[in-house]
Amino acid sequence: MPTRKLLYRRRFLNRPRHHTGAHVIARVELVQYKKSPWYVDSSLRLADCYRVIELDFEIRNKTDVKNALHKAKLLRDLLDDFTKSLEDAVEQWENKR
Incomplete structure (x- = not known):
């Protein structure tokens, strides 16, 4: 499965020594599965210690x-x-x- 990674960023949200685990991950990729057309597979993940949400931005x-x-x-x-x-x-x- 060919994949072109256009963006991958992971950043911690809190300053040092101010709670742990809070982060954001932004990911954008162009993907082709076997012979199907290319599509955009992207997501934005937000985590604040114990809570995590992930938003999908898939484009077909x-x-x-x-x-x-x-x-x-x-x-x-x-x-x-x-x-x-x-x-x-x-x-x-x-x-x-």
Whole structure:
């Protein structure tokens, strides 16, 4: 089964000595099984110590392309908004201390 690995990143989420096991793994591959057409097999795994979720972004046709890109962009935008709100909350928290 030919596979072209386009992305594999594993990053620990917590700073050193601040809990263990929290990580993210991002994986994107082009795969061909025997004589079938190539497809995109990709996933995003998020783990926070004991909880793990894995989101699949498999692409086999044009409908899958739209859905996978929509899902990835929505997550990106939501994470940007979350980060900005968290920064604002920290600033307000520091001002009230």
